[in-house]
Amino acid sequence: MEKIRPLARAFYLGTVRYKKALKLQHNLVNWNKVQPEVASPTLLLLQHNPVYTIGYRDKQYTDEEQKLLESLGADFVKTDRGGLITFHGPGQLVVYPVFSQLQIEIGVRKYVWLLEEVIINLCKKYNIEGIRSPHTGVWVGNDKICAMGINAQKKTYSHGLALNCNTDMLWFSRIVPCGILDKGVTSLSLQTGRDVTVEEVMPLFLKEMSSVFEWDILPLQHCELDNNNIDDETLFQLVTNKKKNETYMGVKS
Template sequence: MPFLKPVIEVVNLGRISYGEGLQAQRRFIRRHLNALSQCSTAGSPLNALLLCEHQPVYTIGIRTARYPIEEEERLKQLGAEFYRADRGGLITFHGPGQLVCYPILNLAHFRKSVRWYVGELERTVIQLCHRFGINGETSPDTGVWVRDEKICAIGIHCGRYITSHGLALNCNTDLHWFSHITPCGIEGKGVTSLSQTLKREVTVSEAMEPFLETFAEQFNCLLRR
C-alpha cells in the first residue's frame, strides 16, 4: 500500500488583529481535539496552515513570567496592541509586511517530536531564503538568521501533540517597530527582512507561494488550497 502524504488545508486569513488570529487558531485546534475525542479522522483534512498579516502588536511568550505593566503601557502608546501569549519565546513584534504562519497540526500525522517540528520550520524558512538567494542559517537561538540579524522568529505551543502559534517572516516589515524592544530577549543582535537583505521590495504576496512550496517539500505533505 503506497504511503499517503498528510493533507494540510491552507487558509489565508488576510490582515487581521492578533486577537482574531488567536480565535482562528482555537477553532482549528478544537477541530483536532473533537476528532481525537471521537477517535475519528474522517472527512476534510484536520491539519491546517493559517496564513495572515497582523495589525501592529507586541506579544510575549510563556518564558516571560513577569513583564512590567509600565513597559506594556509604553508599547501600547506607540500605537500597537499588546498580548501575553501561550507560545514559547520572549517578546517580539508582528505587523504589516510580515508573513505569519500558524500551522495547526497533529504531530502524530508527521513525527511526535517538538524538537523535530521546530527544526522543520527553521529548515522550511532556510530553503525559502535560498530561493531568494539569501543564506539563511540557524543559531543556538531559535529562528532563522542572516548573519547576526533575525529574519524569521519562531515561537510555538504544543498540547496533546497539536501545534499552534508558529513563525513570522519579515518580508517588507517596518523594522523600526523592533527598535522599541529587545527582540526575543537577545542582546547584541539585530532584525532584518527579505526586502532589507535584497535591497528591493519583497511583499508578503511575493513570498507566500514559495513559502508554501518549501513547506510542502520539507514536511512531505500535500497542500489543499
C-alpha cells in the first residue's frame, strides 16, 4: 500500500517581531490540540527584528545583562523552547514547523535529526559541508551555521530553526551563542563569499524539507504585510483560512 504523504502549507511572513510570531505559534498549537483532525502541518518562514532569546533552561542572564542587550537595539525574550541564548534578526531564515504528533508520529530525536538533515542537504547546494556535532544544530567546522530549538508540549511541535544567510554577525559577538564556549558562528554568505539572501534560500529549503520529511508542501504563500501591527486574531485567520465564526485562536466559538 502506497504511503500517504502529509500535506503541509507554507507561509512567508516577512520580518516579524519575535513575540508576534510566538503568539501565532501558540495559537496554532492550540488549534492542533482542539481540532487535530482539521489542523494541517504549517511551516512559518520569516525573519525577525533583532532579538535575543533564551530557552527555558537558561537562568544565567540578570536584569542588568538584559538591559545591556536591549540597549543595542534588540528585543530580549524568555521563551518556551529548548536551548540557551541565541540571536535572531534580519538576514536569517527562521522556520517554525507546527504540527500535531497525532497526525505525524516523529520522536523528538528523530525530528531534530531530520531538521539537521534538511540543512546539511541545503548546504551542499552551496558546496558547504554542514555537519552534526554533540551540540544541536548544523555546523561548518567549529562554527554554527544553523541553530535549532524545539518545543514538543501538548503533543504538538513548534519552534524550529534559524539559518544564517546574510546575517550581521556582529550581533552574536555580544553573547555566547547557545551557551557554547570556544565555538563561533558563520553564514551562507561568509562561506560562499557572496551575498546569499533569505529570499534565495527559501525555495531550496522547502524542496529539501519536502524530500527529507516526505511531505507534500503546497506553494509558498507570501504574506509580507505589516505583521507587527496586524492583530493576533487576524494573523491566525490568515494562516489557517479560518473565519471568525468558525474558530478563534484554535478554539471553537
